[in-house]
Amino acid sequence: MSDDWERPEGSWASSAARRRNMQAIRSRDTKPEKLIRRLVHANGLRYRVAAKPLPDLRRTADMVFRAAKVAVFIDGCYWHGCPEHYVAPKTNPGYWSDKVARNMARDRDTDQRLTEAGWLVLRFWEHSSAEECAAEISRLVTERRISQSNKGVQG
Numbered sequence: 097m098s099d100d101w102e103r104p105e106g107s108w109a110s111s112a113a114r115r116r117n118m119q120a121i122r123s124r125d126t127k128p129e130k131l132i133r134r135l136v137h138a139n140g141l142r143y144r145v146a147a148k149p150l151p152d153l154r155r156t157a158d159m160v161f162r163a164a165k166v167a168v169f170i171d172g173c174y175w176h177g178c179p180e181h182y183v184a185p186k187t188n189p190g191y192w193s194d195k196v197a198r199n200m201a202r203d204r205d206t207d208q209r210l211t212e213a214g215w216l217v218l219r220f221w222e223h224s225s226a227e228e229c230a231a232e233i234s235r236l237v238t239e240r241r242i243s244q245s246n247k248g249v250q251g
Contacts, residue, residue, distance in 0.1 A: 119199075123186045128222040129158050129170045135230030141169075141237055149215055157207050159233070164240040168233055175199055181223060214248050216240060 124146045125205040136143065136159070147160040157167035173181035177200045185192040207217045216236060220229045 100179050124156075124158070126170065126172070126212070127224065128224075128226060131172060132168075132220070132229050132233070133159060135226060136233050139230065139234040141234055149210055152215055153206070153209055154205040155202070162242075164237045164244065165213075165236050166177050166218060166233075166240060167210055168218045168220070170220050170222060171203070171228075176203060176221075178221050178223070180221070 123214075133143075133145065141161070143159040144162065145186060146158065148154075148156050148157050149162075150161050158170045159168035160166075166202075171178070174183075175196065177196045180197070203219070207219070210217050218236065
């Protein structure tokens, strides 16, 4: 680490190298997301990518099926506190543990708000089988579409 590196104001980065590393982490279009999207698309379903399910909620889902009111999130093990794979950081543990805890709380709040608005929220861990995730997404979106069309016929 260079001695002349100055942390930008408000930055959480402990070094220039750490800052570059953290800035390179993708918030969308991760490998697990792209694989699941490709499989769901191959099943004939169409969706919005990185879209807001609710216009007044400043949160985006990885896949949004508007007509069926299904929001899909593919959560990263580190950033969302996977009970199976999350490992507490050794560098700046207070900041990062708090950050993950805030992410988890925001996830629960998002789930609650969407559910209250009539949405089905599906969450998968990045380590989950893409094939199983895609099959479940396809099944549930199709079921919701059929259910909604049946309600329209009856009502």
